[in-house]
Amino acid sequence: MKKIYIIAIVMIAAAIILLTTAAEDMSTYSTFADAARSGDRVKIAGQLSKDKEMYYNPEKDPNYFSFYIRDTKGDEQKVVLLSEKPQDFELSEQVVLTGQMKDDAFVATDLLMKCPSKYKDEEVYIKEEGK
Amino acid sequence: MQEIQYVGEHLLPGRIGQVAILLAFVASLLAAVAYFFATQRRSLPEAGQWLLIGRGAFLAHALSVFAIIGVIFYAMANQYFEYQYVQAHVSEELPMKYIFSAFWEGQEGSFLLWMFWHVVLGLVLMASAQRWEAPTLSVLSLIQLFIGSMILGIYIGFGDEPTRIGSNPMMLLRDVMDAPIFASADYVSQIKGNGLNPLLQNYWMTIHPPTLFLGFASTSIPFSYAIAGLWTNEHKGWHQPALRWALFSGAILGTGILMGGAWAYEALSFGGYWAWDPVENMSLVPWLVLLAGLHANLIAKNTGHSVRSAYVYYLLTFIFIAYSTFLTRSGVLGDTSVHAFTEMGLEWQLIGFIAAFVLLSAILLGARYKQIPSPPKEEPTGSREFWMFIGTLVLLFSALIITASTSLPVYNKIRQAFNPLFEGRVITDPIPHYNKYQIWIAVFIALLSGISQFLRYREFNFSKYARRFGLHIGIALVLSAVMVFLTTRWIDVNAWQYVTLLFFGWFTLLANADYLITFIKGNVRMAGSTLSHIGFGVMIIGILASGLNQRVISKNFFVMDGLIEGASDEQMRSNILLFKGSPMVMEGYEVAYTQDTIDHFTRTFTVNYKRKNKKGEVVESFDLHPNILYDKSFTKVAASNPSTKRYWDRDIFTHIASLPQVEIDMDYRRQREDSLNYRLHQAVVGEAISFPDTVQLSNPDTFTIRTYRAAVVAIDRAPTHPDYTPEEGDIAIGATIEVSRNDADSVFTVHPVLVLRGQLLYSYPAQINELSTRIRLNDGVFDAVFTPEMNLDYQTFTFRQGDEINLNGYRIRFAGFNRQPQHPNYQPREDDIAVSAMMQVQAPDGQSYDAQPVYLIRDSRPFNLKDEIPELGMHFRFTGIDPATESIEMMAAQAPPKPLVIPFELASNSLRSDYIVLEAIEFPGINLFWAGSCLMMIGLLFSMFVRIRQWQQA
Known part of the structure; x- marks a missing residue:
């Protein structure tokens, strides 16, 4: 047998092992209920509750921003982000959080927002009066 | 329905653009076909004619592409907002220097940028590829045909929902969307541009996309050579030219990727240069495969081994480019990437693009596989080609596992297509996920690039050479261990995996440096690859240093202690x-x-x-x-x-x-200013007042009472304020107010200003951040300071120079004219005739005062500007000059003196800002990362130049 085949087999074996271990890094989007039950670090996709309070007072703590998210199951949960309030946060619709439940809040260390208008604006910009 | 005759539209550029788009598309088809026959019938006499047609068609295609780009730039530079693409990417405020960025901000523009580079590279090929011209340009034209279809914007099919092919950048706004504004014939004058996303308004956006797209485009050339080799069944001749192009492509694509990292690090606030974002990954993957191809190409050229692999790698490189285009432009990445485009209906077209080139590659490769020469004897284990080949497999492996993880959204989509209930998977923490695997890839690459330099091609007698080899490798290993020890004095390397990587980073650096010095003795022609490999080692050390040891400076536990709300993850x-x-x-x-x-x-x-x-x-x-x-x-x-x-x-x-x-x-600021709880206070100038301020600490009834003390020290009729720019005709009053509060031990001096401009009042408050207090003047201040004209009982006097009169016991003397009058409300203009009268007033107590009312003729009309002696309440108006008698007419009045009670307002709930x-x-x-990665690119470019020289000399 050629050496190359041996190496190929080794690599394929390595790939299979890697793929099986990689499965641990992956999960489905979780819900707040699951996060509360398991206490694990999870990813949650949800909608920003725009009617609820968004709190960021840098004078008190520049690394504390709280808001409310409604997850895919419809549960609403207070979320704490341990950093500043991201730009354009109010405009976001879909929010993806990474973090875990701590006490009564979901503490997120990473946040990704999708603003539908960020790269393509559907509006026609009408010139303002007097400009 | 009646057709509206729109006014102000510029339709000509659009028509030219539309024609050029169609022409570019048709010409690329013609070029592909003509070059196809030029290749197929290359042994027949008619081949020459096909070649000429192909050239003509490709030139026509090139001109059309330039024309499309030119027309779009023209429309952008002139801000023809009736074009959707112009409206979406340009605005009146956008500086011209960003017009390039605006051009390639959108999908259509970036497709055109890509086509532009294909055209440029195609012209270079046409001039230099000689017998490879026909097959390579046929492939390149075919690629252009597919990309050109993305901007075609034509509808195919009938009925209510015809299929749209491509998205046309020359569409008019009114054809793209339905809005009430298009009911007015002059809508063009009413719309404004959207402009370039401010995040993209920097020079990186000007240089990164063209470089990256040149990198993308250049991968098509080794691909074209690979297809050409399979097609013509000539499996050797392309090794040299493809290698030159692959070196070029590797350097440019690598530089483009690095620029993206530099942009993220330097200009965006990502706080790093690489985040394993899908868009980043899918630019890295083709580069990795290209490098694998480059090395396989070297083996093929030098030993005749690995020809099949070189084919596979070059074909895959371009297929990965197409796949990357699909991922980033179809919207499939959805919420896993921060900088992918949103979808615009090109998904199936993009899938077709991939499928076409996968099929083409697979069919050709399958058909020719058996005919591709492959030496019967395997590579010897001690030879360079053997270990280099292993290296290419490692690179491919790296590319495949990155692709696998990045393709998770695609996998989800496919599963969901069959089972709508399938819940999509996501990678919880992408960065550790990718790092975990790629660290071992880096270890292997570093190891292989270190040892294989010392091996020789076609080594059949390794045992003879083994001693020397072992010596060099052994020294490099020992030195690496020493350097690892020294490096850990400088940076913390806290896990054995990282120590291993650091070790091999140093190993490839030292081994290649050794090779450069002792083996090729600084022979520059051979230096390219060692430079690149040294760069790789330096880059690894830089990644470990900056990644593992980045340290947040902006934290201060002492200040934070006890103030933190909620949960704690200190390091976050x-x-x-x-x-x-x-x-x-x-x-x-x-x-x-x-x-x-x-x-x-x-x-x-x-x-x-x-x-x-x-x-x-x-x-x-x-x-x-x-x-x-x-x-x-x-x-x-x-x-x-x-x-x-x-x-x-x-x-x-x-x-x-x-x-x-x-x-x-600023809207919130205004609201906030309006919502401040201002309370009115009054103080006589020079006297201090004090007043309590009640602050509710908590509901329902905990209050604290603090005492303010305020004194108006002075009134200023020509005040200054950081936000106030005086204009002619302004009536401005400023006050100097000293404020203190019982719970603070300093006295703060502030200068609020109030301005009356025409009928409008402008208030310029003053903020005392330490007291969260804001102070502004109340408009009653005008009544307090100024006496209304109607309350004044003016008497008219006639003066000649030196005359003196008596008013209420004050002796008023006209001392003379001042032909350069100064007055707070007077700004001289060129044709003004202005003079002021110098009035001297002596009070009964012997004090003397001055006033200078101004008489002014502007545009043949007389004006007078009053002056006043506030201390006496005495007002003067200079109303006329009689040149004949050299006398002036002066109105004077004295209001009964009153105490200056200054009303001001104070709000104690103004948060500091x-x-x-x-x-x-x-x-x-981090500079090691940049230096190392730049060195890699320099090494690639260097090798390319050396090989171009060799080719030209041959």
């Missing part, structure tokens, strides 16, 4: 609040926010860093200037640009994470 907290003028000590630095300036939409902050020695002497001091960019309405921060202090061994990265809401949103939220991170050794 990277922001600190910095008040203007109050330095804060953090991680060995004394950091102060000293000032900020605003210019148009950019607000630049000055942040001063000081480092002190043990004695408290300042050993180093520098300023950083992070800035933020407001959006057009000044209601939000559109971009926050960091500023970085560079040392040879580390960077200090600083960015404005946040600002007080009143500094972000003089701070920034700062994030500062130290990246040690």
Whole structure:
């Protein structure tokens, strides 16, 4: 047998092992209920509750921003982000959080927002009066 | 329905553009076909004619592409907002220097950029490829045909929902969307441009996309050569030219990727240069495969082995480019990427693009596989080609596992297509996920690139050479161990995996440096690959240093202690609040926010860093200037640009994470100003008043009462205020007020200003941040300071120079004219005739005062500007000059003196707004990353030039 085949087999074996271990890094989007039950670090996709309070007072703590998210199951949960309030946060619709439940809040260390208008604006910009 | 005759539209550029788009498409088809026959019938006499047709068609295609681009630029430069693409990417405010960025901001523009580079490279091929011209240009034209279809924008099929092919950049806005505004014939004059996303308004956006797209485009050339080789069944001749192109492509694509990293690090506030974002990954993957191809190509050229692999790698490189195009442009990445395009209905077309080239490659490769020469004898284990080949497999392996993880959204989509209930999977923490695997790839690549340099091609007698080989490798290994030890004195390497990587990083660096010196003895022609491999080693050390040891400077546990709300993840907290003028000590630095300036939409902050020695002497001091960019309405921060202090061994990265809401949103600021609870107070000038202020501490009834003390020290009729720019005709009053509060031990002096301009009042309040207090003048101040004209009982006097009269016991003398009059409300103009009368007043107590009322003729009309002696309540108006008698007419009045009671308002709930939220991170050794990765690219380019010279000399 050629050496190359041996190496190929080794690599394929390595790939299979890697793929099986990689499965641990992956999960489905979780819900707040699951996060509360398991206490694990999870990813949650949800909608920003725009009617609820968004709190960021840098004078008190520049690394504390709280808001409310409604997850895919419809549960609403207070979320704490341990950093500043991201730009354009109010405009976001879909929010993806990474973090875990701590006490009564979901503490997120990473946040990704999708603003539908960020790269393509559907509006026609009408010139303002007097400009 | 009646057709509207629109006015103000410029339809000609659009028509030219439409024609050019169609022409480009048709010409690329013709070129592909003509070159196809030129290749197929290459042994027949008619081949020459096909070649000529192909050339003509490709030139026509090239001209059309240039024309499309030219027309779009023309429409953009002239701001023809009736075109959707222009409206979406340009605005009146957009500086011309960003017009290139605006052009390739959109999908259509970036497709055109890609086509542009294909055209340029195609022309180079046409001039240089000789017998490979026909097959390679046929392939390239075919690629252009597919990309050209993306901007075609034609509808195929009938019925209600015809299929749209491509998205046309020359579409009119009114054809793209339905809006009531298009009912008016002059809608063009009413619309304005959207403009370039402020995040993209920097020079990186000008240089990164063209470089990256040149990199993308250049991968098509080795691909074309590979297809050409399979097609013509000539499996050797392309090794040399494809290698040159692959070196070029590797250098340019690599540089493009690096620029993206540099952009993210330097201009965006990502706080790093690589985040394993899908878009980043899918530009890296083709580069990795290209490098595999490059090495296989070298083996093939030198030994005749690995020809099949070289084919596979070059074909895969381009297929990965197509796949990357699909991932980033179809919207399939959805919420896993921060910078993918959103979908625009090109998904199936993009899938067709991939499928076409996968099929073409697979069929050709399958058909020719058996005919591709392959030496019967395997590569010897001690030979360079054997280990190089293993290296290419490692690179491919790396590319495949990155692709597998990045393709998770595609996998989800496919599963969901069959089972709508399938829940999509996501990678919880992408960065550790990718790092975990790629670290071993890097270890293997470093090891292989270190040892294989010392091996020789076609080594059949390794045992003879083994001693020398072992010696060099052994020395490199020992030295690496020493260097690892030294490196860990400098940076913390806290896991054995990282120590291993560090070790092999040093190993490839040292081994290649050794090879450069002892084996090729500095022979520059051979230096390219060693340079690249040294660069790779340096890059690894840089990645480990800056990645593992990045240190958040902006934290201050002492200040934070006991103030933190909610949960705690200390290491996650990277922001600190910095008040203007109050330095804060953090991680060995004394950091102060000293000032900020605003210019148009950019607000630049000055942040001063000081480092002190043990004695408290300042050993180093520098300023950083992070800035933020407001959006057009000044209601939000559109971009926050960091500023970085560079040392040879580390960077200090600083960015404005946040600002007080009143500094972000001017609407909110106005609301906030309106909602302040101002209370009116009155004080006689020179006297102090005191008043209580009640603050509710908590519901329902805990209050604290503080006592304010305020004194109006002086009134200023020509006041200044940082936000106030005087205009002619303004009536402005400023007050100097001293304020103190019982719970603070200082007295604050403030200068609020109130301005009456025409019928409008402008208030310029003063803020005392330390007391959260804001003070403004009440409009009653005008009545207090000025006596209304109607209350004045003017008497008219006639003076000649030197005359003196008596008014209420005051002796008033006209001392003479001043032909250069000065008056707070007078700004001289060129044709003015202006003179003031110098009036001297002597009070009964012997005090004397001056007044200078002005008489002015402007545009043949007389005006007078009054002057007043506030202390006496005496007013003068200079109403006429009689040249004949050399006398003047002066109106004078005296109002009964009254105490100056100044009304002012004070709000004690004005939150301070003089701070920034700062994030500062130290990246040690980041320059090693940049230097190493640049060295890799330099090595590639260098090899390319050497090979081009060899080719030209041959």
